Amino acid sequence: MQAVIAVILGIFGTAFFGLLFQWVDRLVTARIQWRKGPPIYQPLADILKLLGKETVVSERASVGWFLLAPVLGFTGVCVAACILWAALLNPQPDSGFVGDLIVVVYFLIFPSLALILGASASGNPYAAVGASREMKLVIAYELPFILAMVPPILKANLSLKLTDIVQAQSDGVTLASVGGFLAFLCMLAAVQAKLGVVPFDQAEAETELTGGAIVEYSGPALAMIRLTRGMLLFLLPLFVITVFWGGVHFSGWGWLTSPLKFIVLLVVIVLMRNTSPRLRIDQAMRFFWFIVGPIAVAAAFISVYHHGML
Amino acid sequence: MAHRTLIPIGPYHPLQEEAEFFQLYVEGETVVDMDMRTSYNHRGIEGISMKRTWDQVPYVVERVCGICSASHPLAYVQAVEELAGAEVPERALYLRTIINELERIHSHLLWFGLAGHFIGFNTVFMWAWRYREPCLDALEIVTGSRVNYANHTIGGSRKDLTPEMVKAIRRNMDEIDGPLDMFITTCLEDPVLAVRLKNVGVLTEEAARRFGALGPTARASNIPIDVRRDDPYAAYDRLDWDVITCANGDVFDKVVVRLLEVKEAIKIIRQALDDLPEGPIQTPVKEVPPGEGVGHVEAPRGETFHFVKSNGGPRPERHKIRAPSFNNVPTFKASCIGQPIADVTITLAAVDPCYSCTERMLVARDASTGKELMTLSDLVRLSQQKTEEIRKNI
Numbered sequence: 001m002q003a004v005i006a007v008i009l010g011i012f013g014t015a016f017f018g019l020l021f022q023w024v025d026r027l028v029t030a031r032i033q034w035r036k037g038p039p040i041y042q043p044l045a046d047i048l049k050l051l052g053k054e055t056v057v058s059e060r061a062s063v064g065w066f067l068l069a070p071v072l073g074f075t076g077v078c079v080a081a082c083i084l085w086a087a088l089l090n091p092q093p094d095s096g097f098v099g100d101l102i103v104v105v106y107f108l109i110f111p112s113l114a115l116i117l118g119a120s121a122s123g124n125p126y127a128a129v130g131a132s133r134e135m136k137l138v139i140a141y142e143l144p145f146i147l148a149m150v151p152p153i154l155k156a157n158l159s160l161k162l163t164d165i166v167q168a169q170s171d172g173v174t175l176a177s178v179g180g181f182l183a184f185l186c187m188l189a190a191v192q193a194k195l196g197v198v199p200f201d202q203a204e205a206e207t208e209l210t211g212g213a214i215v216e217y218s219g220p221a222l223a224m225i226r227l228t229r230g231m232l233l234f235l236l237p238l239f240v241i242t243v244f245w246g247g248v249h250f251s252g253w254g255w256l257t258s259p260l261k262f263i264v265l266l267v268v269i270v271l272m273r274n275t276s277p278r279l280r281i282d283q284a285m286r287f288f289w290f291i292v293g294p295i296a297v298a299a300a301f302i303s304v305y306h307h308g309m310l
Numbered sequence: 311m312a313h314r315t316l317i318p319i320g321p322y323h324p325l326q327e328e329a330e331f332f333q334l335y336v337e338g339e340t341v342v343d344m345d346m347r348t349s350y351n352h353r354g355i356e357g358i359s360m361k362r363t364w365d366q367v368p369y370v371v372e373r374v375c376g377i378c379s380a381s382h383p384l385a386y387v388q389a390v391e392e393l394a395g396a397e398v399p400e401r402a403l404y405l406r407t408i409i410n411e412l413e414r415i416h417s418h419l420l421w422f423g424l425a426g427h428f429i430g431f432n433t434v435f436m437w438a439w440r441y442r443e444p445c446l447d448a449l450e451i452v453t454g455s456r457v458n459y460a461n462h463t464i465g466g467s468r469k470d471l472t473p474e475m476v477k478a479i480r481r482n483m484d485e486i487d488g489p490l491d492m493f494i495t496t497c498l499e500d501p502v503l504a505v506r507l508k509n510v511g512v513l514t515e516e517a518a519r520r521f522g523a524l525g526p527t528a529r530a531s532n533i534p535i536d537v538r539r540d541d542p543y544a545a546y547d548r549l550d551w552d553v554i555t556c557a558n559g560d561v562f563d564k565v566v567v568r569l570l571e572v573k574e575a576i577k578i579i580r581q582a583l584d585d586l587p588e589g590p591i592q593t594p595v596k597e598v599p600p601g602e603g604v605g606h607v608e609a610p611r612g613e614t615f616h617f618v619k620s621n622g623g624p625r626p627e628r629h630k631i632r633a634p635s636f637n638n639v640p641t642f643k644a645s646c647i648g649q650p651i652a653d654v655t656i657t658l659a660a661v662d663p664c665y666s667c668t669e670r671m672l673v674a675r676d677a678s679t680g681k682e683l684m685t686l687s688d689l690v691r692l693s694q695q696k697t698e699e700i701r702k703n704i
Contacts, residue, residue: 033436125315129339129651198430199502207428208655210323276502278430280652281339283505 006089010082018230019043021266025233028270043230050223058216060123069118070217070224076110077231083107084238087162088248099160101153104239105146108194111228112138115196115203119213130212133281134203137193140288141200145190147296148183151303152243155180166247173246179303184244186296188268189288191236195229197273202281237265313337317651319658321350328665332642332658339650344642352669359629364390364598365464367626371616372458374631375667377420380413381609382631383462385616388543388605390464393620394598402466402591404582406544408479409452409461410607411575411582415486416445417610418526418568418575421662422493425565428659429506434493441489444482451478466592476583483576490576494569507562510649511657514559517644524634525612527641527661530567531559537608549581559645561653561660568662598622609634611662633667 022043030037057063083100112134119131153160155177156168165174174180193200204212214225241248241261248258279287320331329350335343355374359367368383375382384406391398419442426434446456453459453469461468471479497503513523518531528535536553538546554570556563600622606615612634619628638661646654674683 029432033433034440035436125317128315129317129336132339198432201430202652205430205652207430208652274433276431277426277434277506278652279502279506280650282650 002090003086006086007082009089010085011078013085014077014081014231014234015227018227018232018234019047021233021237021262022230024266025270028267029274032270032274043226047223047226050218050226051220053219055219055221056216058123061216062121062123065121066118066216067221069114069121070221070228072117073111073114073228074224076107076114077228077235080104080107080110080239081231081235084162084235084242087166087242088238091163091166091247097161100162101149101160101165101243104162105149108232108236108239109138109142111232112194115213115225118217119203122216124216126209126211126215127213130203130205130209130215133205134196134213136281136285137200137202140285141190141193141292144186144288144292144296145194147293147300148186148190149243150300151177151180151183154303154307162242165243169246174244177303177306179299179301179306180244182295182299182302184240186292186299187240187244188265188272189292191240192269192272193284193288194236195232195269197269199272199276199279200284201278202284205278233266233269234262237262237269240265314342319655326659326663326665330663330665332654334651334654336651339652341647341649341651341654344646344654346639346642348639348665349669349672351666352671353666354671356629356631360626363624364626367629368462368464369458369460371631372460374633375664376457377417377664378413378609378611378614378633378667379458380409380462381607381614382616382633383460384410384544385605385607385609385614386618386629387462387464388607389603389616389618390598390605391595391603392605393601393603393618394464394595396465396593396595398466399590399593400545400587401470401589403545404586405452405467405471405591406462407546407549407582408471408579409449409459410544411578412445412449412452412479413459414575414610415572416442416449417662418572419445419486421568421610421659422565425561425656425659428656431503437489438493441486441493444485448479448482451475451482463592465595466590468592470591471586476586479579480583483579486572487576490569490572494566494573497565497569504562507565507656508560509558510561510653511645511660512558512560513641513645518559518641521641521644522637523612523641523661524637525608525610526564526567526571527612527638529553529555530563532557535613537606537613541606543605543607545582545585546578548585549578551578551581561656564660611635611664612638614667631667633664635661635664635668636670639663639665639668 023038023040026042027037057066083104087100116131116134119127119134152165152174155174156165159165175184196203204214209215214222217225238248245261248254250258315336317334317336318331319334321329331347333345334341355370359370362370368386371382371386372379419438423435423438423442426432426438449459450456452471452475453461513527513531515532518528518533523531523533524535532555534553534555539553551574554567554574556567598620600620602617602619604615604617606613614634615632617628617630618626621627641661642658646657649657675681676683
């Protein structure tokens with residue numbers, strides 16, 4: 001029964017909050033830019049409108065892969081969402097399975113891989129450049145992203161279970177330690193890149209590549225990509241909160257603090273995207289390899305030292 | 311050899327709102343060769359203006375470009391005034407200066423916003439355009455319109471300033487001044503912007519001279535040319551202002567030059583409002599004698615040049631326009647090749663290209679005989695032939 005609830009909440013809850021977050025993102029962005037911003041139902045209206053449109057497939061595209069890619073990305077996000085929600089709803093040590101953290105991390109790469117796949121299959125030169133940029137970006141941010149997991153895992157006594165990680169933070173969140181905080185910062189940078197928003201939106205780069213990786217998509221396929229993006233906008237903060245910030249609780253102060261954590265993360269994402277220009281792809285890679293990467297390594301070593309394993 | 315792909319920018323591309331076509335030959339992310347085409351939208355303005363009377367032409371030429379709609383008429387009326395030997399009243403000269411500097415402010419802020427948009431910095435886009443509004447309002451107060459001011463007439467200016475208008479312009483300038491300082495500091499100090507724009511799309515001084523670059527494009531490459539100072543018109547020689555130059559010729563310098571020029575423009579407008587002499591704003595010009603006249607004006611993008619030829623009749627016998635983008639756009643050959651795609655877009659945009667000014671007709675001639683290879687009647691005949699063939703096959 002609990003599994004069914006987790007699946008329903010995982011997909012529909014994530015979609016609901018994702019679209020809500022997308023609206024907040026668009027509204028805050030608009031207000032920063034002296035605009036009025038859309039009404040609350042706009043993200044949903046966009047998707048419903050796209051669902052009613054025709055899906056045009058270019059003659060040069062390999063149709064199967066082109067149309068399968070958005071589905072793959074969407075599936076990846078849904079599975080990751082279900083596992084995370086299951087761990088949240090039932091934070092007992094016996095729930096979940098060993099190594100679900102790794103599974104979530106893997107499924108979170110799905111949308112990026114699907115984007116590369118779909119873009120390469122579309123046969124469009126803009127999309128080809130977009131795909132190559134997305135590929136470089138994935139290579140750049142995945143390593144710091146995974147290294148940033150080291151402090152939480154150490155804190156949970158080398159457990160790779162989400163519930164253990166949440167439990168281990170009941171006496172103080174991972175974020176509160178030096179290593180944890182550094183890793184958290186690396187995580188924020190990687191989240192920005194995973195979301196594909198400025199300064200890491202090179203794969204789409206409207207003014208350079210007219211939409212790059214997603215230039216050929218239209219209709220329901222594009223709606224699915226948009227929905228995946230929206231879900232990621234909720235899911236990635238949820239993941240960061242689970243791993244670094246004590247998870248989400250719905251009892252007592254939890255009703256207040258849990259939404260607050262989301263708001264803080266969302267504000268950081270929105271502000272970052274509105275106060276910086278798009279980096280060039282080589283600058284983005286250099287940023288992740290030579291700045292974020294070493295910080296993540298340092299964070300890992302500090303945590304290892306902190307937990308007396310060195 | 312590495313795999314070479316063609317990335318098209320245009321004919322319709324969200325990068326720029328006009329029809330232009332850049333062909334980027336790309337190896338990986340690096341542009342190894344480039345080609346461009348314009349003239350998708352030739353309007354034959356010179357031809358139209360030769361069918362209008364002398365005093366109708368300013369309203370035609372201000373539609374050459376929606377942004378330079380004070381510079382083109384001014385260059386034209388100066389050409390005609392030179393031809394007719396008209397003495398323009400002092401007050402009209404000051405009014406012309408004020409309107410042309412207001413135009414410079416709005417054009418440069420517009421470009422600054424677009425430049426932000428091109429590098430994905432939409433906050434800059436919206437902020438620059440928001441603070442461009444007071445300038446457009448000032449233009450509306452002065453001329454009655456936000457674009458196409460229709461204010462320069464042969465021998466003077468159409469609309470006079472009242473003391474209330476002067477006060478309103480001052481107020482609007484004060485409104486721009488503060489945010490402008492903020493833009494300049496942000497631009498000079500923001501580390502990400504510096505990484506993104508410094509040493510990008512460098513146009514060396516030598517290359518800028520070779521391509522005959524004009525306006526801010528040349529001044530960013532350390533060439534201090536400015537028609538306002540080199541051959542003063544309107545009231546520029548009576549006012550105190552500087553020609554802004556930068557040394558490196560990269561996109562960053564082009565941003566800095568333009569922002570500082572806005573600052574100078576505000577300074578010029580304030581002085582012109584202070585010194586505004588009393589008197590008439592129009593001398594009557596009865597007829598235009600036969601002869602030739604040229605007028606040039608420092609438009610926001612550089613020198614715009616008008617040539618008129620009169621045979622003593624009611625309309626120009628020949629009217630030739632050379633807008634600054636015609637010189638500035640080809641500099642991409644020197645600044646873009648070898649750059650990654652991501653930098654090419656901003657480098658192309660950094661000259662503030664205006665394709666509507668650059669449209670030209672192309673006539674193909676046989677090199678040896680000098681005969682036109684394909685005339686309009688040939689094209690019509692070809693088209694009719696094809697229709698016939700299709701009809702037969704139905």
